[in-house]
Amino acid sequence: MADLPRRWRRRFPILEHTTYLNSCSQGALSDRVRAAYARYLEDWDELGSPWDLWVGKEVEAREAFARLVGARPDEVAVTGSVSHAVSTVVSALPIEESRDTLVYTALDFPTVGQIFWAQERRGLRIVEIPEGPDGGVDLAAADRLVDERTALVSFSLVSYRNGARLPAAELVGLARERGALSLVDGYQGLGAIDVDVGDLGADLLTGGALKYLLASAGVAFLWCRSELVGRLVPTQTGWFADEDIFAMDVHDYSPAPDARRFQAGTPPIPSIYAAVAGLGIVNEVGTRAIETHVEELARRLVEELEELGATVATPKSPQVGPLVAVRCGDAEGLVTALRGEGIVTSARDGNLRVSLHLYNDDTDLDRFLTAFSAHRTYWG
Numbered sequence: 214m215a216d217l218p219r220r221w222r223r224r225f226p227i228l229e230h231t232t233y234l235n236s237c238s239q240g241a242l243s244d245r246v247r248a249a250y251a252r253y254l255e256d257w258d259e260l261g262s263p264w265d266l267w268v269g270k271e272v273e274a275r276e277a278f279a280r281l282v283g284a285r286p287d288e289v290a291v292t293g294s295v296s297h298a299v300s301t302v303v304s305a306l307p308i309e310e311s312r313d314t315l316v317y318t319a320l321d322f323p324t325v326g327q328i329f330w331a332q333e334r335r336g337l338r339i340v341e342i343p344e345g346p347d348g349g350v351d352l353a354a355a356d357r358l359v360d361e362r363t364a365l366v367s368f369s370l371v372s373y374r375n376g377a378r379l380p381a382a383e384l385v386g387l388a389r390e391r392g393a394l395s396l397v398d399g400y401q402g403l404g405a406i407d408v409d410v411g412d413l414g415a416d417l418l419t420g421g422a423l424k425y426l427l428a429s430a431g432v433a434f435l436w437c438r439s440e441l442v443g444r445l446v447p448t449q450t451g452w453f454a455d456e457d458i459f460a461m462d463v464h465d466y467s468p469a470p471d472a473r474r475f476q477a478g479t480p481p482i483p484s485i486y487a488a489v490a491g492l493g494i495v496n497e498v499g500t501r502a503i504e505t506h507v508e509e510l511a512r513r514l515v516e517e518l519e520e521l522g523a524t525v526a527t528p529k530s531p532q533v534g535p536l537v538a539v540r541c542g543d544a545e546g547l548v549t550a551l552r553g554e555g556i557v558t559s560a561r562d563g564n565l566r567v568s569l570h571l572y573n574d575d576t577d578l579d580r581f582l583t584a585f586s587a588h589r590t591y592w593g
């Protein structure tokens with residue numbers, strides 16, 4: 214598996230001078246993504262307003278997202294953010310008095326909780342599944358809290374706070390058993406974890422391009438199980454969600470019959486050029502190979518951190534990676550100290566976050582572990 218970084222590292226110029234361990238915030242810039250942005254400017258400059266070309270690029274992005282998760286393109290909406298994807302789903306739920314509850318977990322990214330709590334103003338009931346003692350989700354509490362009033366259960370594939378891999382099969386199964394829909398926020402894993410929507414069994418899946426999908430801000434996606442699309446009618450919408458975008462009918466709302474109904478306004482074209490290039494790398498390498506490589510590095514990292522006497526905050530089961538978190542008295546201070554030595558990490562919730570991708574290798578871990586053990590003053 215060391216072959217993977219050997220083949221790809223030179224495509225990411227930052228790796229020539231920096232130990233980059235922050236793909237959980239932003240994937241490293243590749244020569245292909247840089248060229249895609251240049252191409253966007255050239256197309257604009259040479260062709261003026263090539264909307265046919267740009268709409269075609271959006272179709273390419275939809276196909277790339279679909280390929281990533283083993284879905285059909287007509288089950289995928291290209292959105293501007295995960296927040297948009299979650300909001301449009303919530304706006305589309307057929308809420309009844311007897312099914313008025315949205316459930317999320319304490320390990321979710323704040324945007325999900327914030328969107329859900331905003332629905333309290335519309336009379337919905339909001340419930341949080343707490344964190345368990347091991348830093349994962351409390352499944353016994355989930356079993357109590359997801360009930361026949363639950364309309365939607367949302368959870369992260371991987372927690373942005375501590376790298377916990379959430380038990381997707383159990384949570385999806387619980388939602389289905391109680392008659393609720395399930396929404397997986399895959400942002401912290403997609404690209405470094407092999408996800409196939411057929412195996413996942415969830416109803417909805419969202420993720421964005423800027424982290425492990427190796428592109429940049431401004432573009433994300435929503436996958437919706439095909440049998441469900443027609444039952445969800447977004448009330449948060451826009452003209453690019455219409456069945457005929459160019460009908461330009463100001464008097465009518467007729468959502469697209471496929472998942473494009475979850476889109477809104479003009480697509481983020483520059484970000485889409487980048488997303489096609491970034492996802493192209495991930496799809497070319499294959500997420501199964503990336504996951505195997507990343508898990509191998511993550512296991513070594515956890516083992517050696519524990520040998521050093523550090524407290525690893527990431528639960529070790531069911532799996533570990535791509536994000537490994539270490540408890541730190543001064544995580545922000547440590548991020549800054551490491552940055553000064555050319556090592557890029559990040560901090561959240563009192564944890565130092567080290568995230569791994571296809572371009573990371575053992576030399577990155579050697580450098581990080583040496584620097585980390587020399588900075589014990591930040592640990593306590």
Ligand SMILES: Cc1ncc(COP(=O)(O)O)c(C=O)c1O
Pocket residue numbers: 293294295296297321322324369373398399400401421433
């Ligand atoms: C798990 C997760 N979900 C959602 C988001 C936010 O996504 P967006 O800014 O595209 O709404 C993030 C951003 O870091 C994230 O880590």
